[in-house]
Amino acid sequence: MPDPTSDADLHARWRACLALTAGLMAIGGGVTFGVAWFARALDARLLGWPFSFWVAAQGAPVLYLALVCIYARAMRRLDERHGIDEDA
């Protein structure tokens, strides 16, 4: 296990955290504003809903939940890998 207090290790952990944050934000932002901006064009039917309507009503909120869950999980793994245990 790497030494959790070494500068290099803390730096690596922070870089990984930033990359994860930026990636998830890009997905969320892209879907939210991309689909909203081109909503008129994205009108194909999906289970009776027009696609962009469905994204705004159900798809995007469920995606947000997925992003938050992925983040919580990935950060927990990252902390474990870097030997951070808050309950200790």
Add this chain to the structure above:
Amino acid sequence: MAESASESRAFRHRLNRIYGRYTLGFIAFIAVIAGFEQMGMARRWIGVIFLLATVALYAVIGIISRTTDPVEYYVAGRRVPAMYNGMATAADWMSAASFIGLAGTLYLQGYAGLAYVMGWTGGYVLVALLLAPYLRKFGQFTIPDFLGERYGNGAPRLIGLLAAILCSFIYLVAQIYGVGLITTQLTGVDFVLGIFLGLGGVLLCSFLGGMRAVTWTQVAQYIILVIAYLVPVIWLAVKQTGVPIPQFAAGQQLERVAERERLLLHDPTEIEVQARFQALADEYERKLKDVPAALAKERAEAQRRSQALKAANAPLREIQAADKALAALPRTEAQARELWTREIAANHARAAPLAGMAPHAQQFAGDPQGSAAQRRVYEESRRNFVALVFCLIVGTAALPHILMRSYTTPSVRQARESVAWTLFFILLLYLTAPTLAVLAKAEVFNSLVGLPFDRLPSWVSSWSRVDSSLISVVDINHDGILQLGEIRIGGDLIVLATPEIAGLPYVITGMVAAGGLAAALSTADGLLLTISNALSHDLYFKMIGSSEARATRRVTISKVLLLVAALTAAGVAAQRPADILFLVTAAFSIAASAFFPALVLGIFWSRANKWGALAGMVSGLAVTLYYLVRNEPWLRGAFRVSAPIDLWWGILPVSSGAFGVPLGFAMCVTVSLLTPAPAASTARFVRELRQPGAAP
């Protein structure tokens, strides 16, 4: 404050047991009241029982969790498990506007209303990724605390606490207003009395036990509000389509609604109804051209009618009605002008196709392939939708009463998980609201429109008696048949009337109203704490400088200030301020531009310094407030603005944060770079924020 793993597991198990029993108890309570209803208990008494029983319940939880310990009072001992913190935050978050207003907005606006669904859920991605874990690691008590420690204790903390009080107070007034409305509708008591009844419940709880009592009450309130929301919608979905999952049922119903809309647009009787309303609007327009003459003529006519009835010895009822009409005429020319201008707008709105509602699934107004004017309408409508989504997302991630909840979990890991739980519990309701709007529309279009007036379902008349702004019907073309244009529906009706539309007994309506009350009270609790903590903790102890004061004294002062804040807000709400819903949405823009740039840069950019943060907060807040006051009709009146309305790129004032937030970021970065870098201690502070678990 970390507890041993086995201890916290035991605590979690105890909570599961308590709230499990509580949920069963609530269901049993509903069953008992349903039994009373079968035996013939009056509707009004059912309402009173629901009101008193739930408020008493919250008060009891408050009394059980009373405390004078500051860590318990401010942050519930920092031991609320992630799932329960999520539930409490969800209740804190979902106000009367979410519970009662959202489905109605979606019913009236269709796609445009979905900006609220995306904005109010998407904000939690920002909370989870950018703020909650770092605030938990910081581990103090309030949001101004963070600004003070990161940027310096003077001005940054002061501006932070002023902004926190401003947006929380606006929001609090709206919640108390909502409490008043629900109690009046539920029990028929006076509006002001309703406000103070509800306030009593809030106060007992937050006054005695602070965050600790509020958290455990909010969990209880969440359970009530989610059951109250889901049961009638599921029932309605089954009734309409046989599918018990409303989200699946709605797709099919949306297609039927769209089909019906195409028919209604060309229906000759609908067009006739619209023409009648247009004629009324034109009539008022004519009167407005010469107000004195029109007013004199109306008076003379009303007098003649009354005298003619008296001379003919007509029944007393008719004479009284004629006298009443005479007395109701506007007294002065100014009054007449105001009234008639309102009538023109109202009748004009009703002369629009589909009762003024856009086709439900149509994205944006206007037409990108149409004339130049239509293209402009389309572009502006799309821009406004995107700007509103942006403001609501960023505003959600900047509301102090939500961010404060990051402090109450036992660890950074649980803070991250708690946001996931929060979003999950919010989604249960937010994924249902668009569905409910579609189901309600299908019901109105397919089952209500086209009925003869003497065969209307009883819920129509019962709700229009409660409040005619909820629903009113008028046979304007005298064909004895109800057209869509003849129904006027207020958004709040959708949630309130769903149980009856679905054919459920009145006890379920009582439960829904109790759910709305729980939503308003739980939010009011969180807001009150935010305000009183900002005043007592940040202003009194950290800034005026008695941080050495005894812990219990600190809590006592908080409690006194909480009482003052609550009474002030109740006083304002009792005046029934106009446009309260607008102000709530504006609070998001205010919070977004005041807090978001300074908080995020404070965590992710250690070069950000005091001057940058100050410039960012002040300029963001200033431009947002300026845009609001300059362009929003009600605020223009309140501040006597005479300069002409000046919209930038056609963005509506409610989304003014779309300018405040980018400006705040730009100013914070520029000014930080132009002034000296912060001290080395700040770099250490930021480094520690980013390391969960490492020794502080």
